Amino acid sequence: MCGIVGIVGNQPVAGRLVDALKRLEYRGYDSAGVATLKDGAMERRRAEGKLFNLEKLLSEKPLAGEIGIAHTRWATHGVPNEINAHPHFVDGVAVVHNGIIENFAALKTELMAEGAIFTSQTDTEVVAHLLARYRREGLDGKAAMLAMLNRVEGAYALLVMFADEPEKLYAARFGPPLAVGHGRGEMFLGSDAIALSPFTHEITYLVDGDCAILSRDTVEIVDFSGKPVSRQKQISQAAAFMVDKGNHRHFMEKEIYEQPEVISHALSHYVDLAGLTVKPADPAIDFANLRGLAISACGTAYLAGLVGKYWFERYARLPVEIDVASEFRYREMPLSKDQAALFISQSGETADTLASLRYCRQEGLAIGAVVNVRESTIGREADAIFPILAGPEIGVASTKAFTCQLAVMASLAVAAGKARGLITAVEEQEMVGHLAEMPRIMSKVLNAIQPQMENLSRELSRFKDVLYLGRGTSYPLALEGALKLKEISYIHAEGYAAGELKHGPIALIDENMPVIVIAPHDRFFEKTVSNMQEVAARGGRIIFITDETGAKAARLDTMATIVLPDVAEIIAPMVFSLPIQLLAYHTAVFMGTDVDQPRNLAKSVTVE
Numbered sequence: 001m002c003g004i005v006g007i008v009g010n011q012p013v014a015g016r017l018v019d020a021l022k023r024l025e026y027r028g029y030d031s032a033g034v035a036t037l038k039d040g041a042m043e044r045r046r047a048e049g050k051l052f053n054l055e056k057l058l059s060e061k062p063l064a065g066e067i068g069i070a071h072t073r074w075a076t077h078g079v080p081n082e083i084n085a086h087p088h089f090v091d092g093v094a095v096v097h098n099g100i101i102e103n104f105a106a107l108k109t110e111l112m113a114e115g116a117i118f119t120s121q122t123d124t125e126v127v128a129h130l131l132a133r134y135r136r137e138g139l140d141g142k143a144a145m146l147a148m149l150n151r152v153e154g155a156y157a158l159l160v161m162f163a164d165e166p167e168k169l170y171a172a173r174f175g176p177p178l179a180v181g182h183g184r185g186e187m188f189l190g191s192d193a194i195a196l197s198p199f200t201h202e203i204t205y206l207v208d209g210d211c212a213i214l215s216r217d218t219v220e221i222v223d224f225s226g227k228p229v230s231r232q233k234q235i236s237q238a239a240a241f242m243v244d245k246g247n248h249r250h251f252m253e254k255e256i257y258e259q260p261e262v263i264s265h266a267l268s269h270y271v272d273l274a275g276l277t278v279k280p281a282d283p284a285i286d287f288a289n290l291r292g293l294a295i296s297a298c299g300t301a302y303l304a305g306l307v308g309k310y311w312f313e314r315y316a317r318l319p320v321e322i323d324v325a326s327e328f329r330y331r332e333m334p335l336s337k338d339q340a341a342l343f344i345s346q347s348g349e350t351a352d353t354l355a356s357l358r359y360c361r362q363e364g365l366a367i368g369a370v371v372n373v374r375e376s377t378i379g380r381e382a383d384a385i386f387p388i389l390a391g392p393e394i395g396v397a398s399t400k401a402f403t404c405q406l407a408v409m410a411s412l413a414v415a416a417g418k419a420r421g422l423i424t425a426v427e428e429q430e431m432v433g434h435l436a437e438m439p440r441i442m443s444k445v446l447n448a449i450q451p452q453m454e455n456l457s458r459e460l461s462r463f464k465d466v467l468y469l470g471r472g473t474s475y476p477l478a479l480e481g482a483l484k485l486k487e488i489s490y491i492h493a494e495g496y497a498a499g500e501l502k503h504g505p506i507a508l509i510d511e512n513m514p515v516i517v518i519a520p521h522d523r524f525f526e527k528t529v530s531n532m533q534e535v536a537a538r539g540g541r542i543i544f545i546t547d548e549t550g551a552k553a554a555r556l557d558t559m560a561t562i563v564l565p566d567v568a569e570i571i572a573p574m575v576f577s578l579p580i581q582l583l584a585y586h587t588a589v590f591m592g593t594d595v596d597q598p599r600n601l602a603k604s605v606t607v608e
């Protein structure tokens, strides 16, 4: 994940900016840069690789100035080199950016037609060119920012400095986090409060749709239409050495809201977001010639694998054998060398998953590890590592690791389908295009449904039992919804394939057991609606999680209907994960449980 920092200060900033970047190193990066402004002239230093390369450069060619911006880049569009490193400069405009500008290709074509010359391969450079264009047209910095923000689409945190406005820094957020730090005669901006902790603990967190204008003594925050908005200042507990909760009550909440940002990083490792193609998978797993795939994992990671099974079978026609690792390891499953095995684990240390891996190793299969911790045992023992790049997950209940695991599985399934000659170039572009839209859609959904989820959770916390239903890829989501709810709220919850309802669980239906149905308007929708009718006919209360088309089509009496935007089938599991996570989270908060460390559970299960 990229890291960004800015200071409008009363003493030289270059060294302090680099120190702040060091506190963001945990986010991962492959190049870095810093720009300052002095006497109306902006200068920058950028270097590929680790921060000591940038520090070395700065010691040889120091930068003066009491205002500046800096960046650690985790490459999404364009290779990690000095030219693509931020800050980007265009005609007196300097920009650093974390996230993805989705419509950059269209904007670039438009700007090039007007004569703009692009020097990098990044999506960020269009922001600098757009701002430069608006400044040429006579807009001041603030008006140019608002005009630009109304043109760009995607998920982004941006910092901007203008050479002719030497007292101001501009920032905007839609998706990735951004915090304002209030100093004495100085103001700061950073990706999180940890970066700013040596400067100040007085923090204002920007929310999506905020544009901030900072001077040494003032912070003005407006929405993208220019209307002033007020955001509270709070005292951060962040210390430089720790991962903090930001402005969230729990790590779990923070991790839920981080998903648009981390998913874009996960995706950019597997797909070319500019060309809308998948990158070929690690050659250690020869998807083109495989006869089958075995997947094994535990808990939430297993459920990510179960969604993956639907994708690999549908898009790559690759038969998938999947089981929870505690069973897989002892099943003595006949396997052959023309199969490969994938092991999914956030921690990379789960004992049963590791034992399953070792079983497959004995059987001579090529082994892939879908892990968050690359250096973990599972990562080290695999032939190919497929990192999920979710960043540290502190909450015991997995949220962002799950959706990043899904994003990786979706990308790999498309790569496998392409390698097996089953996905055409047009289909590939369409599917990757949908994946690329996902961070923006997730940001929007998180903002839109939060109040409804909180209200609904208050009601849900009164029940003792809950049933989750879904079909297709919504079936593993139903299992995940039930798992998430039971593990942190301690409410008894079960997930079922909707078609199984009448084979047993229907006996439980009454007004005391809400039935949460996950049903985007997909191929299975009508069938799931029939199951909902069966529930309604028996006095069951339905919480219906659907999309706009589904909400219009169903016309059922429900306890609540949660309406998400219509999204492509390949991204629905990630988008529909958001309401089930929020529902579990808020219910647990109402019940007063220890949300981040639920009873009896551990983050890493290294025993059988």
Ligand code: F6R
Pocket (backbone or CB within 6 Å): 298, 299, 300, 301, 302, 344, 345, 346, 347, 348, 349, 350, 353, 396, 397, 398, 399, 483, 484, 487, 603, 604, 605
């Ligand atoms: C549930 C949860 C667990 C883990 C499981 C596997 O929210 O987090 O079910 O998914 O213990 O852990 P990893 O992914 O570390 O192998």
